Amino acid sequence: MTSVLQSVLDPAGPQAAHISWLWWLMFWVTTAVFVIVFALVLAAMWRGGRARPSADEAADRPLAAAVSFGVALTVVILFGLLGATMWTHRAVLALGAESAVTVNVTGHQFWWEFEYDAAVPSQRVTTANELHIPVGRPVVLKVTSRDVIHSFWVPNLHGKRDLVPGITSAIWLQADRPAVYRGQCAEFCGRQHAHMAFEVVAEPDARFERWLDAQRQLARAPQSAAETHGRDLFLTTQCVLCHTVRGTPAAGKVGPDLTHVGTRGKIASATLQTRPDDVAKWIRDPQHVKPGSQMPPTPLSDADVQALSDYLVNLK
Amino acid sequence: MRKRDQRPQDPGHELPPALEDPKELEETWADDPGLWGWLCSVDHKAIGRRYLGTAMVMFLLAGGLAALMRLQLSRPENPFMGPDLYNQLFSTHGTTMMFLFAVPVMQGLGVYFVPLMVGARAIAFPRMVAYSYWMYLGGCIFLYTSLFLNTGPDVGWFSYPPLSEQLFNPTKRPDVWAQMITWTEVASLAVAVSIITTAFKLRAPGMALNRIPIFVWAQVVTSFMVVFAMPAVMMASTALILDRLVATHFFDVDRGGDALLFQHLFWFFGHPEVYIIFIPGTGIVSTIITTFSRRPMFGYLPVVLSLVSTAFIGFGLWVHHMFATGVPQLGASFFTAASIIIAVPTGIQFFCWIATMWSGKVEVKAPMLWMIGFFWVFMMGGLTGTMLAAVPLNIQVHDTFFVVAHFHYVLIGGAVFPLFAAFYYWYPKIVGRMLSERAAAWGFGLFFVGFNTTFFPMHILGLHGMPRRIYTYLPETGWGTLNLVASSGALLMTAGVIIVLANAWRARHAGALAGDNPWNAPTLEWATASPPAHSNFIHPPTVGSAYPIWQDRPDQAVVVGLRSDVRDVLVTHLLDTEPDHRSVFPEPSIWPLLTAISTSLMFIGSIFTAWAVVYGSVPIFISMVGWFWPKSPDEGGTQPWPATERTLPLPNEAPEGAMP
Numbered sequence: 001m002t003s004v005l006q007s008v009l010d011p012a013g014p015q016a017a018h019i020s021w022l023w024w025l026m027f028w029v030t031t032a033v034f035v036i037v038f039a040l041v042l043a044a045m046w047r048g049g050r051a052r053p054s055a056d057e058a059a060d061r062p063l064a065a066a067v068s069f070g071v072a073l074t075v076v077i078l079f080g081l082l083g084a085t086m087w088t089h090r091a092v093l094a095l096g097a098e099s100a101v102t103v104n105v106t107g108h109q110f111w112w113e114f115e116y117d118a119a120v121p122s123q124r125v126t127t128a129n130e131l132h133i134p135v136g137r138p139v140v141l142k143v144t145s146r147d148v149i150h151s152f153w154v155p156n157l158h159g160k161r162d163l164v165p166g167i168t169s170a171i172w173l174q175a176d177r178p179a180v181y182r183g184q185c186a187e188f189c190g191r192q193h194a195h196m197a198f199e200v201v202a203e204p205d206a207r208f209e210r211w212l213d214a215q216r217q218l219a220r221a222p223q224s225a226a227e228t229h230g231r232d233l234f235l236t237t238q239c240v241l242c243h244t245v246r247g248t249p250a251a252g253k254v255g256p257d258l259t260h261v262g263t264r265g266k267i268a269s270a271t272l273q274t275r276p277d278d279v280a281k282w283i284r285d286p287q288h289v290k291p292g293s294q295m296p297p298t299p300l301s302d303a304d305v306q307a308l309s310d311y312l313v314n315l316k
Numbered sequence: 317m318r319k320r321d322q323r324p325q326d327p328g329h330e331l332p333p334a335l336e337d338p339k340e341l342e343e344t345w346a347d348d349p350g351l352w353g354w355l356c357s358v359d360h361k362a363i364g365r366r367y368l369g370t371a372m373v374m375f376l377l378a379g380g381l382a383a384l385m386r387l388q389l390s391r392p393e394n395p396f397m398g399p400d401l402y403n404q405l406f407s408t409h410g411t412t413m414m415f416l417f418a419v420p421v422m423q424g425l426g427v428y429f430v431p432l433m434v435g436a437r438a439i440a441f442p443r444m445v446a447y448s449y450w451m452y453l454g455g456c457i458f459l460y461t462s463l464f465l466n467t468g469p470d471v472g473w474f475s476y477p478p479l480s481e482q483l484f485n486p487t488k489r490p491d492v493w494a495q496m497i498t499w500t501e502v503a504s505l506a507v508a509v510s511i512i513t514t515a516f517k518l519r520a521p522g523m524a525l526n527r528i529p530i531f532v533w534a535q536v537v538t539s540f541m542v543v544f545a546m547p548a549v550m551m552a553s554t555a556l557i558l559d560r561l562v563a564t565h566f567f568d569v570d571r572g573g574d575a576l577l578f579q580h581l582f583w584f585f586g587h588p589e590v591y592i593i594f595i596p597g598t599g600i601v602s603t604i605i606t607t608f609s610r611r612p613m614f615g616y617l618p619v620v621l622s623l624v625s626t627a628f629i630g631f632g633l634w635v636h637h638m639f640a641t642g643v644p645q646l647g648a649s650f651f652t653a654a655s656i657i658i659a660v661p662t663g664i665q666f667f668c669w670i671a672t673m674w675s676g677k678v679e680v681k682a683p684m685l686w687m688i689g690f691f692w693v694f695m696m697g698g699l700t701g702t703m704l705a706a707v708p709l710n711i712q713v714h715d716t717f718f719v720v721a722h723f724h725y726v727l728i729g730g731a732v733f734p735l736f737a738a739f740y741y742w743y744p745k746i747v748g749r750m751l752s753e754r755a756a757a758w759g760f761g762l763f764f765v766g767f768n769t770t771f772f773p774m775h776i777l778g779l780h781g782m783p784r785r786i787y788t789y790l791p792e793t794g795w796g797t798l799n800l801v802a803s804s805g806a807l808l809m810t811a812g813v814i815i816v817l818a819n820a821w822r823a824r825h826a827g828a829l830a831g832d833n834p835w836n837a838p839t840l841e842w843a844t845a846s847p848p849a850h851s852n853f854i855h856p857p858t859v860g861s862a863y864p865i866w867q868d869r870p871d872q873a874v875v876v877g878l879r880s881d882v883r884d885v886l887v888t889h890l891l892d893t894e895p896d897h898r899s900v901f902p903e904p905s906i907w908p909l910l911t912a913i914s915t916s917l918m919f920i921g922s923i924f925t926a927w928a929v930v931y932g933s934v935p936i937f938i939s940m941v942g943w944f945w946p947k948s949p950d951e952g953g954t955q956p957w958p959a960t961e962r963t964l965p966l967p968n969e970a971p972e973g974a975m976p
Contacts (some may be wrong), residue, residue, distance in 0.1 A: 005793075005794050006780065006781030006793070007780050007781060008712045008713065008780075008781070009777045009779055009781060011781065016712075017713075018708065019708045019709060019712050022706060022708055022709055023703070023709055023779075026672060026703050026706065026709065029705070030699035030700070030702065033699060034695055034696060034699055036822055037666060037670075037691075037695060038691060038692060038695065041669075041670055041673070041691045042688075043674075043690070044670045044671075044673035044678075045673050045678050045680065045684075045688070047673075047674055048575055048609055048674055048675070048676045048677060048678030049677070049678045049679075049680065060614060060675065061670075063614060063669075063671045063674065064615075064669075065691040066671070067615065067664075067667040067668060067671050070663070070667040070781040071660070071663055071664050071667060072569065072658070074660060074663040075660055078656050078657070078660065078702070081702060081706070082652065082653055083654060085652055085656075085705075085706035085707065085708065085709075086649060086652075086704075088708045089645060089648070089649070089652075089706075089707050089708050090645075092708050093645060109484075109668050111748070123881040147478065147484065148476075148478045148484055149476055149478070149479065149575060151640055151715060153781075153783070155779075155780075155781040158711075159708065159709075159710070159711025159712040159714075160640050160712070160715070161639070161640060161642055161711070162641045162642065163576055164576060164641060165478060165569045166569035166570075166574070166575060167575075167576070167641075167642075169641075171642075182781070182793075184781065184783055185714045185783070186427060186640075186714070186716065186783045186784075187476075187640075187715055188471075188472050188476075188479070188715075188784070188785040189479060190479060191399040191403065192399065193399075193783075193785060193786060194399065194787050194788050194789065195790075197790075207727065224612040233634035235399050237665070239374045264423055266321070271790065279483065291398045291400065292399055292400065299612075301858055306535050
């Protein structure tokens with residue numbers, strides 16, 4: 001699927017489209033105001049460089065009329081912009097919630113937890129750092145945070161919403177074209193704020209449902225001796241303390257759920273590729289890749305790290 | 317010993333001569349020589365110069381930090397520095413620029429010029445002003461010492477909890493931030509009170525409310541904003557440090573605290589802060605445009621009312637910094653409307669400045685060059701401000717480089733460009749020498765081009781999704797090129813600043829002598845020597861118009877009857893400036909410095925233990941007792957203004973145009 005460069009000006013959903021309309025309206029209005037007023041400044045300086053100073057009140061009277069006209073025009077323009085703002089704000093909020101997909105988004109230092117809601121608890125799916133959404137269907141994101149304040153932002157789809165601990169708030173969005181959109185934390189949240197990104201995979205409905213179904217399955221069992229060794233390492237070292245792999249005894253909740261980590265395009269909050277060498281680099285010394293991240297280095301031999309990476313990238 | 321009680325006491329005698337003894341007067345108002353005298357000074361000109369000098373050092377230091385940040389961001393995944401250092405740099409940069417540069421430099425201008433512009437011999441509460449400077453200096457030293465000890469604030473200039481709470485930041489860095497706020501707020505509150513009192517009670521006879529220079533109005537309005545806004549941030553920072561020090565749970569979500577409460581308190585101060593910085597800037601603009609247009613300000617009344625209404629509305633739009641937290645639509649609409657409406661008073665000022673130049677005779681000297689820059693830069697920042705007022709756009713560009721661009725356009729445009737203009741405008745008054753016009757043009761050109769090269773691309777970076785406060789970014793984001801452009805602009809800005817400083821350094825001794833009034837300006841600070849006499853005015857003026865040097869009669873009366881053997885100051889009525897009484901102002905004293913040191917020690921100690929507040933109050937108490945110990949019957953005394961010594965004519969012979 002194509003990756004899209006993140007941009008407010010390249011909207012891929014109704015909210016971002018409304019906002020980009022408002023942007024261009026304000027851009028052209030303010031540009032016109034800027035050009036006219038700055039031209040007036042230069043004209044005033046140029047004229048003032050030649051004319052004689054007038055100080056008596058009678059001479060100022062036409063000037064007073066001109067200033068009043070300018071101020072009145074300013075007020076009219078500002079009220080016009082205010083009206084456009086209110087209209088856009090309503091339009092942005094007016095997305096039907098029928099047939100909506102509900103995802104609980106939880107921010108952590110420095111990664112994203114996405115839980116797909118379902119009436120039956122066993123049908124709920126938890127994943128991390130890669131949000132899949134169906135194209136053309138509204139998505140309700142219920143956002144909160146476990147630690148500090150983060151902010152959820154996918155510029156091509158919608159404006160941002162803060163993830164405030166203790167408060168759950170909802171944001172609606174929708175993607176109109178299938179693509180991979182990049183998102184990034186937009187509220188300073190500590191040392192790895194810069195690398196707290198994620199990807200939004202917008203795909204056709206059928207594909208989305210297939211993906212969701214696959215995510216509900218337990219983790220794939222190891223298929224080779226190396227993978228089995230990797231799984232055993234996973235379950236007998238510190239990994240198991242923080243991470244979950246459903247279908248194994250690993251049930252840690254501190255770090256991202258890794259049940260299907262091999263299906264995700266990227267790891268470490270969209271910082272590295274899900275390739276054995278990148279995964280190995282990450283496992284060996286996360287503090288080198290992302291200084292200040294919460295994951296400690298794993299003291300394993302190179303062969304063991306390789307086996308562990310093989311196991312993880314094959315968790316499809 | 318100075319001669320006392322040697323002047324005639326006979327109440328029935330003729331009006332005293334205009335001046336009894338200029339030499340004695342200057343001796344009375346001068347600081348004692350040497351280091352001791354320097355430390356004891358309560359002269360508002362000395363303190364104002366120190367404020368301006370220290371603020372300039374802070375500007376250069378924080379600018380240096382910004383240059384390091386630009387170096388780091390000039391290319392993706394730059395290994396130059398890690399997040400730990402970068403976070404300290406951007407937090408200290410923002411904290412310095414807001415608290416230790418922008419507010420103090422404006423207040424320093426006020427401390428130096430408000431007494432001169434209203435024709436007073438001194439600033440009100442001179443020892444408190446001295447204390448405020450030492451407190452400010454203490455805050456500066458404390459912050460930068462901490463930074464060099466690797467304990468600089470690292471949670472942003474806003475220090476939002478929970479990130480700044482003990483749980484997520486067990487270092488002393490957020491404490492440094494919170495206490496530094498307290499220091500500087502004590503300093504700025506003290507100055508605000510002094511400036512308000514000076515402008516209200518020490519104005520020259522005849523300077524009715526409608527004759528107060530616009531710069532003084534701007535200082536008064538700003539000071540009132542300081543009085544109402546600063547306590548909010550002190551509350552926020554004190555609650556934060558209490559959370560950290562004695563576990564009070566103000567902002568601790570798990571114990572019933574509220575993380576958003578801090579943001580409300582902070583921005584209730586934080587938004588007015590922008591106007592606290594910008595309103596004195598507009599005061600400078602009005603002053604300089606008036607002088608170089610050679611005519612009275614067009615629309616004096618609307619401009620003054622604009623300043624006042626900006627101050628009022630400025631308190632009603634703080635929530636637009638929090639739209640992304642999810643404000644309900646009705647509430648958000650109110651704050652959107654308020655944020656858009658505040659553009660109206662600023663628009664009025666813009667049109668009045670244009671009208672003043674249009675109908676005046678404009679002379680483009682160095683200060684006017686910076687005015688052109690001001691119009692360009694500030695207007696662009698103001699217009700992107702209307703975009704940020706709109707909730708839908710705000711939630712897209714909030715906390716991105718678009719906002720970084722926006723507020724640098726507003727603050728550098730609204731404050732730094734006017735300050736550079738003020739530097740060229742008032743340097744001859746403070747130093748007594750003229751700056752080179754040629755070097756000024758180069759400095760302006762480099763800074764202006766550099767500024768736009770640095771900050772304009774940031775708008776686009778923000779729209780392309782680059783968040784603020786990131787120490788690096790991945791190559792695939794596509795942000796590399798524009799960041800490199802922005803970083804290269806920083807070099808030009810630096811060159812511009814160096815030229816301005818070199819110009820000032822050279823002109824200290826080599827510049828042409830300025831004389832009293834090199835610009836032919838209309839306000840009273842130009843009615844005395846450059847640099848001004850110790851007593852400001854050998855003959856304290858009275859005024860008969862809003863532009864005394866341009867419009868007053870040559871034989872305009874001066875104030876007589878003030879003693880020259882003590883620091884005698886005339887106090888006048890608020891509205892009509894009728895003489896009220898004479899007040900003997902305090903002599904220089906070491907106690908403000910000692911009090912500032914003991915207060916600072918308590919603040920430093922309280923970062924480590926709550927008990928420091930208890931122990932630390934003892935030295936503060938002792939130094940306060942020393943400060944207020946009565947030293948002579950003259951000091952601090954007030955005497956009624958005897959009717960026989962009226963300088964001003966009685967009401968029936970009030971000067972032309974004075975308010976009845």
